[in-house]
Amino acid sequence: MNRLKFKIIKLIIRRAASNKRIPFRKLTVWEPWVGCTPVSEACKNCYYAYRSNTALEKTSDFARTKFTQGKSVITGFMSDWFHPNADEWRAEMWRVIKDNPGVTFLLLTKRIERFYVNLPDDWGSGYANVKIGVTVENQSLADTRLPILLDIPVRDKFISCSPLLENINIEPYLKGIQYVSVAGEVAKMGRALDFDWIISLKNQCEKFGIEMFFKDTGSLVKVNGVVKKVPKLSQRRMAKKLLAEIR
Numbered sequence: 318m319n320r321l322k323f324k325i326i327k328l329i330i331r332r333a334a335s336n337k338r339i340p341f342r343k344l345t346v347w348e349p350w351v352g353c354t355p356v357s358e359a360c361k362n363c364y365y366a367y368r369s370n371t372a373l374e375k376t377s378d379f380a381r382t383k384f385t386q387g388k389s390v391i392t393g394f395m396s397d398w399f400h401p402n403a404d405e406w407r408a409e410m411w412r413v414i415k416d417n418p419g420v421t422f423l424l425l426t427k428r429i430e431r432f433y434v435n436l437p438d439d440w441g442s443g444y445a446n447v448k449i450g451v452t453v454e455n456q457s458l459a460d461t462r463l464p465i466l467l468d469i470p471v472r473d474k475f476i477s478c479s480p481l482l483e484n485i486n487i488e489p490y491l492k493g494i495q496y497v498s499v500a501g502e503v504a505k506m507g508r509a510l511d512f513d514w515i516i517s518l519k520n521q522c523e524k525f526g527i528e529m530f531f532k533d534t535g536s537l538v539k540v541n542g543v544v545k546k547v548p549k550l551s552q553r554r555m556a557k558k559l560l561a562e563i564r
Contacts, residue, residue, distance in 0.1 A: 501535020
């Protein structure tokens with residue numbers, strides 16, 4: 318991939334991933350490889366679609382071995398940490414993570430069932446600086462992926478409902494979860510996010526004392542039965558406004 322284009326995309330992703338209320342707001346986007354293949358309904362209108370269904374390739378991030386201590390690093394927006402075509406590379410990246418104990422690594426995946434493939438021999442109950450999150454966009458995948466997330470040996474876990482495509486019940490899976498982030502679909506022809514689904518998730522999280530972060534509305538949001546088109550630059554602001562009205 319063109320190096321300049323890669324840097325621009327990372328800046329866009331950093332803005333989308335960051336939220337000043339999330340504990341890990343000083344985010345560095347780290348994508349040692351790019352390229353992906355569709356695996357579920359959320360992939361249909363992926364913002365990275367022009368690179369989807371392509372062979373994975375290493376990026377300049379693959380050679381990066383040091384990070385600023387105290388920073389948080391997130392990966393999984395331009396590919397998938399557990400993608401099968403990255404199995405040979407992942408062992409080396411696990412070593413980079415281990416060699417940076419003062420850095421928090423947030424690994425986001427849609428392939429949590431592949432967690433144990435090439436897992437480091439010294440993993441034990443999990444590296445202290447690794448947090449793993451799973452994307453679930455509908456009830457079927459919540460019921461499939463989240464039990465696996467709860468069962469794996471990871472010290473800190475989070476859930477990403479992005480894009481959220483239907484009303485889901487994740488209450489059975491919230492014990493032991495650090496936080497839940499939610500967002501709508503950002504594609505121009507994206508599927509509408511119903512704000513009632515956000516209210517439902519917020520109520521579920523509050524029962525467990527878990528923070529829910531509503532990052533953005535996506536391009537279409539349904540409020541009180543009316544679907545509204547939201548300009549890209551207003552999607553985060555609209556999410557904040559809608560959530561403030563129910564606090």
